[in-house]
Amino acid sequence: MSESKRTPLLQARNLRLGHRTGRSREFVVAIDSIDLTIDTGEFISVVGPSGCGKTTFLEAVAGLVPVASGDLLVNGTPIKGPARNRAIVFQSASLFPWRTVEQNVWFGLEVQGRLNDETRQRTQQILHTVGLEKYMKARPDELSGGMRQRVNLARALAVSPDVLLFDEPFGALDAMTRESLQDELLRIWQSDPDGPKTTAIFITHDVTESVLLSDRVIVLSRNPGRIVADIAITAPRPRISSQWRLDPKFTEYCSEILHALHPEQKAAGRSMTAATESSV
Ligand SMILES: Nc1ncnc2c1ncn2[C@@H]1O[C@H](COP(=O)(O)OP(=O)(O)OP(=O)(O)O)[C@@H](O)[C@H]1O
Numbered sequence: 001m002s003e004s005k006r007t008p009l010l011q012a013r014n015l016r017l018g019h020r021t022g023r024s025r026e027f028v029v030a031i032d033s034i035d036l037t038i039d040t041g042e043f044i045s046v047v048g049p050s051g052c053g054k055t056t057f058l059e060a061v062a063g064l065v066p067v068a069s070g071d072l073l074v075n076g077t078p079i080k081g082p083a084r085n086r087a088i089v090f091q092s093a094s095l096f097p098w099r100t101v102e103q104n105v106w107f108g109l110e111v112q113g114r115l116n117d118e119t120r121q122r123t124q125q126i127l128h129t130v131g132l133e134k135y136m137k138a139r140p141d142e143l144s145g146g147m148r149q150r151v152n153l154a155r156a157l158a159v160s161p162d163v164l165l166f167d168e169p170f171g172a173l174d175a176m177t178r179e180s181l182q183d184e185l186l187r188i189w190q191s192d193p194d195g196p197k198t199t200a201i202f203i204t205h206d207v208t209e210s211v212l213l214s215d216r217v218i219v220l221s222r223n224p225g226r227i228v229a230d231i232a233i234t235a236p237r238p239r240i241s242s243q244w245r246l247d248p249k250f251t252e253y254c255s256e257i258l259h260a261l262h263p264e265q266k267a268a269g270r271s272m273t274a275a276t277e278s279s280v
Helices: 054-062 101-111 117-129 145-158 175-189 207-213 241-246 248-261 263-267
Strands: 010-021 026-038 043-047 069-074 086-089 163-167 199-203 216-220 227-232
Touching: 010 054, 026 054, 026 227, 043 054, 043 207, 054 069, 054 086, 054 163, 054 199, 086 145, 101 117, 101 145, 117 145, 145 175, 175 207, 175 241, 199 207, 207 241, 207 248, 216 248, 227 248, 241 248, 248 263
Parallel strands: 043 199, 043 216, 086 163, 163 199
Antiparallel strands: 010 026, 010 069, 216 227
């Protein structure tokens, strides 16, 4: 099949999403008229002002929020609800306190009836990849916040989803832990020599995080969210985090995204540096 005819992994066409609220069940629009195509293996970040509908979009892809109008397709099929080919990593690691690290990572596999010798072995490899091989038998209360979030990531990876959905997974961590987890996610993402088989949609407020990790950064406008920029981050992979963060192109991409987020500041001719204003 030719490149142009291949079905995209995810397709949003004139997509509108929202929530019914209050007694009147009034419909509040969160996302309006979005057209977006994501290919297999792409790492996409979505940034935008608070309340612009980033989480609503992610939840719609997860099948947790219904489509109000337009289309939202995975592998050419409309999303009707949650499915095992899509896994979410939330901001806070919701681990079962009575289970060990390993048992927590098994959870999704158990629910899907797929826990067996082979998937147990894969779980061990994943825990090794996220640097938790020595903590397999530990309970969550013996772990730091960063380690718990690694377990959360391992749990999502263990079910081998087609799409990994990240809702600000490092947002609640201190700056140093966040940076080390960003570096690790970058390394994990690039560890397969044949390229990633999983596609990522990553919600973040941190512009530098989006440039570090992504192939493309989607910028949404203030509520209701519409796409105001779709910026390809063309830095080759594998990226070495310490080098890429210091590359002048890195700062240029951060500025481009910040300008798309705050067009009024560009119009006013204000200077905007990635170092001082990297958060949305
Ligand atoms: N469960 C809900 N019920 C009603 N309205 C909701 C619900 N969840 C979100 N909204 C509304 O939908 C809009 C988009 O919210 P959403 O959480 O998707 O934005 P966001 O971009 O992820 O925000 P943030 O960056 O602050 O997390 C907001 O107006 C919000 O108030």
